Each structure stands twice: as structure tokens, then as C-alpha cells.
Amino acid sequence: MSDFLEKAAAELNTKLAASDFDGTAKFDIAGEGAIMMDSEGARVADEEAEVTLSADAETFQAIFEGDMNPTSAFMSGKLSVDGDMGMAMKLAAVLA
Template sequence: MSDFLALAKDALVTRLTNETFEKSVSLRIKDIGNILISGSDAQISDAQADCAIFSSQDTLTQILEGTLNPMKAVMFGKLKVKGDAATAMKFGNLFG
């Protein structure tokens, strides 16, 4: 497991403190690994999810640091979404 993947997972767990996902999201970070968000937890996992969000390490870093809005990242093609769009929107709401 990469250090970045562990740090990203921990950052997501912190943001999920007051949130609960009824459906699951797989955050797929290119050449790094996958994080599964389900309920109010995030885990490093390759499991299937209701929604998959594809990102580079650089893009996710900018989102976690608050320098890039997830919705803008989708509009500019830096994030790609497959599956349930409403779940992807809820994921985006974790960041602003």
C-alpha cells in the first residue's frame, strides 16, 4: 500500500465524521489504488461500488487540500464518474 493511499483514506475518514453514504463510492486513483467509501467509513479496497470516481494523485491532492473543487474537476475532465451520479454529487459535497 502506498503512503499516499493511506493518507488519502485517513483524510476521507475525517471528512466522513458526520456523513453517511447509503450507497458506496469507489475512488480509483490512477497507478496508486482504490478507496471504498461506504456508510461513514473509507477503506482501501478493490471492491465494486455503486459509483466509481477516477482521479490522478495530483487531482485528488488538490481536492483534499481545498485548492480544487470536485465539481469543477469533473467539468474540466480531471475527475471521471461512472455509475450513480447522485452518489458522486454527495461525495463532492464532502469538500465544500
């Protein structure tokens, strides 16, 4: 398990604590692994989810650190979304 995934999950838990996110989402990070998010929080895991967001580690790091807007990443093709777009939009609000 990579330090990158552990750090990202910890950052996501901080953001989730201040939100009302009630779905399931997975971040699939190329070359690193996956992070699951649900009402229980974020954890390093690879499970079924309502929406899966896929990108490289550099893009995810920029999103987590607030240097890149998730919507901009999607529109520029750096982030792909598979599944429930409504859930992806809720998740974008949590990450903002």
C-alpha cells in the same frame, strides 16, 4: 500500499464522520490504487461501488486538500465519474 492512499483514507474518514453519506463510492487513483467509501468509513480497497471516481494522484490530492472543487475537476475533465451521478453529487458535498 502507498502512503498516499493511507493518508487519503484517513482524511476521508474525518470528512465522513461529519456527514450522512450512506452509499458506496470508489476513488480509482491512477498509478496508486483505490479507496472505498461507505457507511463504515473509508479504507484502501478495490470493490464494487455505486459510483467510481477516477483521476490521477495530483487531482485527487488537490480535491482532498480542498484546493480543487470536485465539480470543477469533473467539468474540466480531470475527474471522470462512472455510475450513479446522484451518489457522486452526495460525495461532492462530503468533500467540499
